[in-house]
Amino acid sequence: MLPWVYEFHWTPFHIIFLSVFFTVFMVVAATLTTALRRTAKAHATGAAEAILWHSDFEDLAPAARSCRHQFTGDVAHRQCDHAFDCRTCPLHRTFPPLEGRGVSPLTLQEDVLGFAMPADRMYHRGHTWVAPDNEGNYLVGLDDFGKRIIGTADAKELPPVGSRVTVNGTGWKVRTHKAALRILSPVDGEVTAHGGAEDAWTLKVRPAENGNGTEHLLRGAEVRPWIMREMERLQVSFATAGVGATLADGGELVPDFHRHFPKADWDGVLGQMFLEA
Template sequence: MEGFTYTNIFETKGIEYLVIISFFAVLVPIWLIMNRKTKQLEKSGKLEGFITADSIKIPQGLFFSNYHTWAYLGSNGEAKVGLDDFLLRFTGEVTINHIKNPGEKIKKGDVLTLINKNGKNLRILSPISGEIQRANSGVFENQATLKTDPYKLGWMYSIKPSDWKAETNSYYLAEDATNWAKQELERFRDFLSVSLTKYLPQPAQVVLQDGGEIAGQGLAELPEEIWDEFQHKFLN
């Protein structure tokens, strides 16, 4: 047809199309990987410092008490005891006072140690009765161990138990411990909601978000009155 010119765009634009296709071929897999990692972080509670049930460490084989302390009976007949990850995640960095010595007797429910942060205190109760055998000097000298490994390296005392079976019979183990931790997280969320309204008329959202997510170290900067109520409701 006179005056009509046909141009094959695939011949003139072929390189450009190949570049665009190659770009998306690389971009899409990268986006999928990044999106998957973001979802994994959200699930674990690591994104934005939020704490979720999946992010709280609950190893199998340890007995967890309602005091938020744990106990593990070794083959040598001694039980190691320490603080659980739930408590440590919400208090943040604290000072732990070494108040027990080898040879001392202790009963279940007695004060095992004191933790302090900016003049606010929590009394940590022993999960078992017995005789103190050793103190973990590494924890008292370098308390960062509690944050990185509260169970294997972060134990506080080794105790020779006097009534292990009876005293741990009602404790949480394995799947029961995991379910209990989830229930405690929900209970703590409700506790924060009530306590923040009671003591802080305009509570900071960095502690409890609109969606109900709890920020890490949620107790750290809260007033002493809330720490006292936390002691009564969660550690006694």
């Protein structure tokens, strides 16, 4: 380069100037390459699902990120910092398990604000339920709250039998008349069967051998306060979705109720309720 320029003489100034700027250029290039290399690596190990969830979680409104221990009054106010994965949360471990605390009067009701929330199931914050079947598999389905706000789905895209699902990764996809949704998987494992129209469940999942169990799922006394907060969230998101004031106290959600608000930003509402950015 330079030495071939007519009558060029190197000076210390040249060396400083050129080394600074070519270093900068190299650092930019190296950083970009690092990002690309890490991307290829992370992509190969299937980190995309986890990243998608973490990125979605970061974008959730503060009200949607409240810690489950707020529901039971263990803490007055806390934002989850573990992306709803209580299995790795150190704080979660410090509280005694709910089962040991005796039966709360709330758990006896399976009807929560008009939603059927059977007490023998565990619930994921993304409105799916999990129930173990007698063969040691998990049955996974959409909870009543989720079903009612989605209404009749136009299309459902289930993961093929034999594929793996991970907690907070994509469970399956749903398309309604105005929204495309990703339903989060509540458990780790391998999909072994699809539920038919007559089944209550949607996926049958064989638990992953290295899976961390179901510690992260809501159960018992937590369900009712959780659903109450979800109703609150639904109400706020409606207000921003161009519907205005709705859901005054005391009512229940009618099945397929979104047909009554054709102009609402359903995509926005459902995205918030199913924890998707």
